Amino acid sequence: MTKYYQQGMLIIIQEDDIARFWTKVDKECKNSCWEWINCKGRYGRFWVDGSTFNAHRISWLINRGQIPYEMEVLHTCDNKICVNPDHLYLGTQAENNRDRITRFNGKVAGRPKKFSIQEIDVIKDLYRSGMLQLNIAEQFNTTASTISLAVNDKLYINGSSYRAEENYREKRKNII
Numbered sequence: 001m002t003k004y005y006q007q008g009m010l011i012i013i014q015e016d017d018i019a020r021f022w023t024k025v026d027k028e029c030k031n032s033c034w035e036w037i038n039c040k041g042r043y044g045r046f047w048v049d050g051s052t053f054n055a056h057r058i059s060w061l062i063n064r065g066q067i068p069y070e071m072e073v074l075h076t077c078d079n080k081i082c083v084n085p086d087h088l089y090l091g092t093q094a095e096n097n098r099d100r101i102t103r104f105n106g107k108v109a110g111r112p113k114k115f116s117i118q119e120i121d122v123i124k125d126l127y128r129s130g131m132l133q134l135n136i137a138e139q140f141n142t143t144a145s146t147i148s149l150a151v152n153d154k155l156y157i158n159g160s161s162y163r164a165e166e167n168y169r170e171k172r173k174n175i176i
């Protein structure tokens, strides 16, 4: 039995909780990600000690240890359902936004209007967090109108819309 604090709340995680945690993880995913199976939302969710928590935070607790108060567990892989501890690090949400932009900067230079679904995820998250479309556009070396299309699910990726790609991802998750 191990005691952890997350966001100031005590959680007790038993050995059998840890065993149950790993039955919900698929370690055979692209880019060495370990994805949460049957993920219904943006993040995997794991029930332990009477509450549900984001699965990647529990992964941090059982693999790395405590999460300091007001720190976030962030992804280097930008795959929210990934719980591979090697893809996780501690930081603030502001650092996360900055890091995600930096990670994509090299890749988007020179091709201003084609984005991957992961990049659109980042754009939408930045927009939701209150960043102006114009500022997002500057970071991604594109125009505000392209960002507007992205946040409104009207930007096409590989011939299909963001929404269609997302539905496909959801279906795939439910099949696994």
Ligand SMILES: [Zn+2]
Residues within 6 Å of the ligand: 031, 032, 033, 034, 077, 078, 079, 082, 083, 084, 087
């Ligand atoms: Zn990952």
